[in-house]
Amino acid sequence: MKKAPTGILPILSVDRRSPLPLYRQIYEGYREAIVDRRLRAGERLPSTRSLATELGISRIPILGAFEQLLAEGYFESRVGAGTFVAHSLPDEAPLPDARSTSRSTAGRPGRRVLSEASAVLGDGITPEPWHGGWGAFRVSQPAVDHFPFQVWSALLARHSRNPTRSLLTYGDPMGHRPFREALAAYLRTSRAVRCEAEQIMVVSGSQQALELSARVLLDSRSPVWVEEPGYAGAKDVLTLAGARMVPVPVDDEGLDVSAGIERCPNARAVYVTPSHQYPLGGTLSASRRLQLLDWAQRSGAWILEDDYDSEYRYESLPVSALQGLDRDSRVIYIGTFSKVLFPALRIGYMVLPADLVPRFVRVRDAMDIFPPTLFQAALTDFLTEGHFARHLRKMRQLYRERRTTLVESLSKELGDTVRVLGAQAGMHLVAELPKRLRDRPLSERAAKEGIWAMPLSACYLEEASRQGLVLGYGGTEAARIPEAVRRLRKAFRTG
Known part of the structure; x- marks a missing residue:
């Protein structure tokens, strides 16, 4: 049996002027020596007494550091033999990256395989x-300074001071039931959406609604019509889903359905903003609405209706939702409170065909289980007490x-x-x-x-x-x- 060497004193220093406690300096010094493979598996550590003498400090911080390193598995203790670097640790150091002189782990990366879809989007977000x-003139910037924050704060306080059990435990993947009931009543009366609370899923905004829809409805390379020009955020989601986007031109009547059929008659889905086309601002005409619904029924396609700011019309009453004309349950209706309230609220919703609810619930549960409940509870009161109107x-x-x-x-x-x-x-x-x-x-x-x-x-x-x-x-x-x-x-x- 190989004899363990005498306790090794690594290059270790302490700084009494540092705000970092002594035990933490010793802990991090040993951990770094082990991670960098300057100390190898099975090597014996000095006694706490000799180390205290060497460093000129009390044994107390050393004992604390050793105890933490033992608890985390860097050290192991043998009765009658002493303390050693744990045998379970890898013995070989990773090869350094010749292109970097950094001492951080980022300078010595192993093989890093990323998805092709994420590579298409690129790294980070570099603002244009x-x-x-x-x-x-910043787009999508509401007048947040005119939001009734005193009312909103009072509603939040109402539910925060003495929260019910339902606000604190795991919730429904579809969202807070009272909020969905209030929202269904609003959508039926103001947007002519055909829905019940059971069809509404609360999401963190229209982006998550699109992501969920892509996961449930699309396969890799599924063709999807998108408006040209159109919303870049939707195109990013479809790119991540691996969809094949088919740009369909937009004119004064909105999406040119005939052009879409000519370009790709068997598309799996279409993303459309019929009430207020983004960015040109047109409204999908009645004839094209019926043409789009007829095509979707015949081809088995899905319609993703993004109704992002339809509450604001200045020459007429708000235009009714396309979903209200749907008699074949082909439309997934998407809305958000980001524009009408404030973006940081991060509450959106989708109205699902009843037969798709179980599949969406299962996917939602796998993604993030359920949406946060507190803001939904406050927003329920905001709707039902007339503040929203x-x-x-x-x-x-x-x-x-x-x-x-x-x-x-x-x-x-x-x-x-x-x-x-x-x-x-x-x-x-x-x-x-x-x-x-x-x-x-x-x-x-x-x-x-x-x-x-x-x-x-x-x-x-x-x-x-x-x-x-x-x-x-x-x-x-x-x-x-x-x-x-x-x-x-x-x-x-x-x-």
Whole structure:
């Protein structure tokens, strides 16, 4: 039997001026020596008494460090023999990465295999220049400073002070039942959605609704129609799902269903924003709604209806949901409170065909079990006590004023240089540019002026057939809009 060597004193130092306790310095020093393989499996450690003498400190912090290392499995103790580096630890050090001199584990990576889908999206999130800050014309920015936070805080406090057991334990994968009942009543009366509480699944926003739908409805390489131009977030979800996206052009009547059938008659699904097309702002016409539903029934396709901000219309009453016309249960209706309340709330919902509920529940349970309950409870009261309806009326008036100011300012400052699209609804509009102007360089110059105008071309999968600026006005005060448009005009002149 190989004889264990005498206790080894590794290069170990302590700093009495460090805010880190002595026992922690000793613990981390030994752990790093073992991880770096400067101490190997089976090597004997010095006694705590000799180590205390060597370091010139009390035995107490050393005993604490050794006890922790024993508990975590780095050390092992043998009666009558002493303390050793655990035999169960690997003995060979990983080969260092020749491209890095870092002492961190990131400098010595092993083989790292990642999914092809994630590689398509790339690493991290690098904000485009037009997403560089909060301010004038940032898309999807609501007027959060006008939200009734005093009311909301009182509702949260009501449920937080003496919470029921149902708010603290594991919940229903579909969501908080009272909230779903209140939401079903709202959707039936205001959006003409055909639903019961049993069909509503609460999610963390429209992105999760799309992800769940992709997991349940699609296979790798399933063809899916997407609006062209359209919502980039939906395209990211479909990319991760491995779907094959089929861009279908959009015109003044919304999605061109005939073009979609010509391009891919057997698509598995279609992602559509019929009430307020994103980003051009049009409404899917009645004839095309019926044509889309008829195609879905004949082909067995699914319709993902994203109704992201339909509560805000300024020239007419809100347009009824496409789902309300569906007689074959082909539509998955998706909504969110991010635009009508505030984005950080992270509460959205989906109305599912009744026969799909069990499958969605099983997938949801595998993903994150159930949605957080406290905000749902507060939002239930917000709906049933009339606060939501009052807030919507107030915000419609506010956004109408901001929309009108923006349209007038664009006409005054830029005249015939731009053509306004989609100003009848929502929280943004499009300033279409003449073909001679490129929107991306213009957006980059505008960002230098503190104007966050998204280029329309960023919403295309294929080569953009239109150039324009997507201007959000929800989060910009009416009094600030004229000056912001003047700064935008400066970007036009410097191009």
